[in-house]
Amino acid sequence: MAAFTIYVVEDDEWYRELLAHTLSLNPDFTVRKFSNATDFLKSLANCPDVVTLDYRLPDMEGNELLKRTRQLCPEAEVIIISEQDKIETAVELLTMGAYDYIVKTRDIRDRLLNTIQHIRNHSSLKRRVATLEQEVQKKYDFGTAIIGDSEPIKHIFKLLTKAVDSNITVTITGETGTGKELAAKAIHYNSNRAGHPFVAVNMGAIPAELIESELFGHEKGAFTGASFRRVGKFEEADKGTLFLDEIGEMDPNLQVKLLRVLQEKEIVRIGSNKPVAIDCRIIVATHRDLFKEVKEGRFREDLYYRLFGLTIEMPPLRNRDKDIILLAEYFVNQFSKNNGKPVPAIHPEAKKKLMSHNYPGNVRELRSVMELATVMSDGQQILADDINFRKNDELYEPPMEGLTLREHTFNIIKLYLKKHDDNIKEAARELDISYSTIYRILKKEE
Ligand SMILES: Nc1ncnc2c1ncn2[C@@H]1O[C@H](COP(=O)(O)OP(=O)(O)OP(=O)(O)O)[C@@H](O)[C@H]1O
Numbered sequence: 001m002a003a004f005t006i007y008v009v010e011d012d013e014w015y016r017e018l019l020a021h022t023l024s025l026n027p028d029f030t031v032r033k034f035s036n037a038t039d040f041l042k043s044l045a046n047c048p049d050v051v052t053l054d055y056r057l058p059d060m061e062g063n064e065l066l067k068r069t070r071q072l073c074p075e076a077e078v079i080i081i082s083e084q085d086k087i088e089t090a091v092e093l094l095t096m097g098a099y100d101y102i103v104k105t106r107d108i109r110d111r112l113l114n115t116i117q118h119i120r121n122h123s124s125l126k127r128r129v130a131t132l133e134q135e136v137q138k139k140y141d142f143g144t145a146i147i148g149d150s151e152p153i154k155h156i157f158k159l160l161t162k163a164v165d166s167n168i169t170v171t172i173t174g175e176t177g178t179g180k181e182l183a184a185k186a187i188h189y190n191s192n193r194a195g196h197p198f199v200a201v202n203m204g205a206i207p208a209e210l211i212e213s214e215l216f217g218h219e220k221g222a223f224t225g226a227s228f229r230r231v232g233k234f235e236e237a238d239k240g241t242l243f244l245d246e247i248g249e250m251d252p253n254l255q256v257k258l259l260r261v262l263q264e265k266e267i268v269r270i271g272s273n274k275p276v277a278i279d280c281r282i283i284v285a286t287h288r289d290l291f292k293e294v295k296e297g298r299f300r301e302d303l304y305y306r307l308f309g310l311t312i313e314m315p316p317l318r319n320r321d322k323d324i325i326l327l328a329e330y331f332v333n334q335f336s337k338n339n340g341k342p343v344p345a346i347h348p349e350a351k352k353k354l355m356s357h358n359y360p361g362n363v364r365e366l367r368s369v370m371e372l373a374t375v376m377s378d379g380q381q382i383l384a385d386d387i388n389f390r391k392n393d394e395l396y397e398p399p400m401e402g403l404t405l406r407e408h409t410f411n412i413i414k415l416y417l418k419k420h421d422d423n424i425k426e427a428a429r430e431l432d433i434s435y436s437t438i439y440r441i442l443k444k445e446e
Pocket residue numbers: 145146147148174175176177178179180181182183245287327363364367
C-alpha cells in the first residue's frame with residue numbers, strides 16, 4: 001500500500017505524543033503533530049488521509065473544526081478523540097461526517113489502530129473501484145471497443161458521438177448480434193453518466209409477472225413471496241443509464257406504465273404509494289421495426305413517440321464486408337490473450353471462407369466461429385478447415401412470431417441453456433435473471 005499520511009491534532013502534550021508515537025510505529029504511516037486548530041488548518045493545503053482531532057482545543061470548537069476540515073479536505077477521514085463519552089455529541093459529529101468517535105480510555109491505541117486499518121481498507125477499495133471504472137471506460141472507447149472501418153460503422157461512430165453529447169433518448173435497432181448492447185454501453189461509458197451504473201434489462205427474457213417488480217421494485221410484503229424490499233432497475237440505474245433491450249416485446253399494460261414513468265420521471269414501488277424520483281438516461285433496443293409494430297397495434301403510439309429520439313440502426317455484418325477480417329482478427333487476438341495462448345494467424349484460404357458467409361447471427365456469430373477456430377487450430381495458423389459455420393437451424397435465433405409470451409420466454413430460456421451447454425448459472429447470468437426464475441419457468445412448462 002502507498003504511504004498514508006495522518007495528522008494528529010491534540011493540545012494535551014502527553015496524549016499527542018502517545019498517539020503520534022503509536023501511529024509512527026507503522027513504517028507506512030507519515031505522522032504530523034499539531035497542538036492547535038490554527039496551525040492545523042494552515043497545513044491543510046496538503047490534505048492528509050486521516051486526521052485525529054481532539055474535540056476540545058483551546059482555539060476552536062470541535063464541531064466547527066470538523067466542518068472546516070471536511071470543507072478543505074473532503075476526502076480525508078476524521079477521527080474525533082474526546083475526553084467524554086456523550087452519546088449525543090458522538091452522534092452529532094458522526095452525522096457531520098466524522099468517521100469515528102473514540103474516547104480517551106486505556107485501550108485508545110488499539111481502537112485507533114483498528115479504525116485506521118478500516119479506513120485504509122476502505123480507501124484502497126475506493127482506489128480499486130476508481131481504477132476499475134477507468135478500465136471499463138477505456139474498454140468502451142468507441143475506437144477500441146467497436147471494431148470496424150467500413151462506411152456503415154463510421155456512420156455509427158458519428159451517431160454515437162451525437163448521442164454522447166446530449167441526453168436524448170436513443171433507440172438502437174438492428175438484427176440480433178449486430179452490437180446493439182455494445183453501442184449502448186459505449187454511449188454510457190463515454191457520457192457524463194459514466195461514473196454511475198449501466199443497467200441492462202431484457203424485456204423479452206423476463207416473465208410478464210416478474211417484470212414490473214424487476215423494473216420498479218417492491219416493498220416488503222407487497223405480494224406473496226416478497227419477503228424483503230427490492231430496489232428496481234430504474235432506481236438501480238440512478239444517475240446512470242437504463243438499457244431496455246427488446247422493448248418491442250413489452251407487454252401492453254407495462255407499456256402504459258413505462259410511458260407514465262417517462263412523463264412523470266418518477267416510479268412507485270409495488271406495495272407503496274410513495275413516488276420516488278428517478279434520474280436515468282433511457283436507451284432502448286429492438287430487432288423489430290417499431291413503427292410497423294405501432295401500425296399493427298402491438299406497440300403504443302404515444303410510447304413510440306415518447307421514446308422517439310435519436311435512432312441508431314446497427315448494420316448487419318453482411319453489409320460490412322470490410323469489417324469481417326478485422327473483427328475476425330480482433331476476436332482471435334482477444335480470445336488467445338485471455339487464455340494465455342500465442343495468437344495464430346488466419347490463413348488466406350480461411351479468410352476467403354470467412355468472406356463467403358452471410359452471417360445471419362452477425363458479429364456474435366463471427367465471434368463464436370473465431371473462438372472455436374482458435375481452439376481447433378494448431379496454435380500457429382487458423383486454416384480453412386478450422387472455420388465451421390453452424391447450420392442455419394442450429395443458429396441462436398429465437399422464433400418471435402405466433403407465440404404467447406410464456407412460450408416465447410420458455411423458448412428463449414431453452415435456447416440460452418443450449419448455448420451454455422445446460423449451464424443454468426451461465427444462462428441466468430446472460431439473461432440477467434435469477435436461477436430460481438429459470439427453474440420455475442422450466443417446471444411450469446413440463
Ligand atoms: N463492432 C464490434 N466490435 C467488437 N465486438 C462486437 C462488435 N459488434 C458486436 N460485438 C460483439 O458481438 C457480441 C454481440 O453484441 P451485442 O450483444 O451488443 O449484440 P446485440 O445486437 O445487442 O444482440 P441481441 O439483439 O441478440 O441482444 C458481443 O460479444 C459484442 O461484444
